[in-house]
Amino acid sequence: MNHARALIQAVAVAAVLWTTLPTHAQVALRAEVAKPLQAAQELIKSGNPSGALAQAAAARNIANLSELERATVERVAATAALHAKDNASAIEALGYLSVDASVPAAERLTFQEILIGLQRAQGDLAGLTRTTRLYLDQGGRKAGTRALYLQALSAQKRHADIVDYLKPLLADDRNVTLSEPEATALAVAQQSLGNNAGYYDALKRLVISAPANKDYWRELLAQLREQPAFDPRHELDVVRLMAHRQLLSGAEAHVQHAQLALKAGYPLEAARALDAGEAARAFVSAADRLTLDKLRQTVQNKVAEDAAQIKALEAATSAPQRAELAEILHSKGDHAAAVPLYRQALQGTGLRREDELRLHLVVSLALSGRPQEAREALASIKPGSTARELGGLWTTPN
Known part of the structure; x- marks a missing residue:
């Protein structure tokens, strides 16, 4: 006021x-x-x-x-x-x-x-x-009085009082949503108190209250990587979320996305990453353009090599093969086509890294305009896993 x-x-x-x-x-x-x-x-x-x-x-x-x-x-x-x-x-x-x-x-x-x-x-x-x-x-x-109370405490550096006041409220089964000022006060408090887990949780509440704020997302994903249980196998998944939230900037970020996709065996995604970088005019210097040209040639070669394999997978029926094709479609952004393949695969046996597949099903559902189904699919991922954390972030309302 x-x-x-x-x-x-x-x-x-x-x-x-x-x-x-x-x-x-x-x-x-x-x-x-x-x-x-x-x-x-x-x-x-x-x-x-x-x-x-x-x-x-x-x-x-x-x-x-x-x-x-x-x-x-x-x-x-x-x-x-x-x-x-x-x-x-x-x-x-x-x-x-x-x-x-x-x-x-x-x-x-x-x-x-x-x-x-x-x-x-x-x-x-x-x-x-x-x-x-x-x-x-x-x-x-x-409206706004609770936020004002927390902001007054924060201005006096009474960070423990902020945490103590919100603790019973946030432990309630009502799934209370904090406003942006409230979540900000909580994040500052937890960071000041050196509570890394609490800070990470507060950042998750911040992106719920202000999903369009890119700075909040950047800090949240940086903190996700610092969590003790973070599985580095999901680095590509983190970068995918960053790309979706338009957090990638500069040639290096787009090149990293393309290289991670290539390493995982998804040249079609690598091509999309390079295209996104060009559309954003990220490759400005002569050195950047040289890097782009070399990487694009590598990507094109891999796309050509994989064409026959993709054709064979389209005719295959085993769960692992259905899963592999779903992953390829997911990587190229064809999420509507990937969803039924993921579901078929997850009903079968012989799958590797099942939680990863379930995460990608959640993402494909979310990106094909089926948020309720995405939230339902999220429940099938192991609680506490990196896949579950990322799935929760993908189902955050925009």
């Missing part, structure tokens, strides 16, 4: 306060309390909120105020302060009303909301932290 929005909200709440001020009879004010408060109300009506605030302060100093008298004094003080744009005085009065048990719960939440806006405008991080937490704990549901 910027200062202008805080002021608009303050004026709105001042109007609410004004219309809900109790009368003398309603709260049985003593005459010595009622007199300055009545004077304050008249001064507000006449456009002198500063004078009204002085009258409210005088009433506050009267000895032995009852609970209801004090609440009435603070309502008048808050109204006058908001009209006078005296944030410090408004914060003082609203701070009392926000926690006073004599104030109805719904009104306390309203007072807390405006207090949060004022504390944010004042840069009062400690006060903002207290009030946002109070608001959340008392059932406040205004």
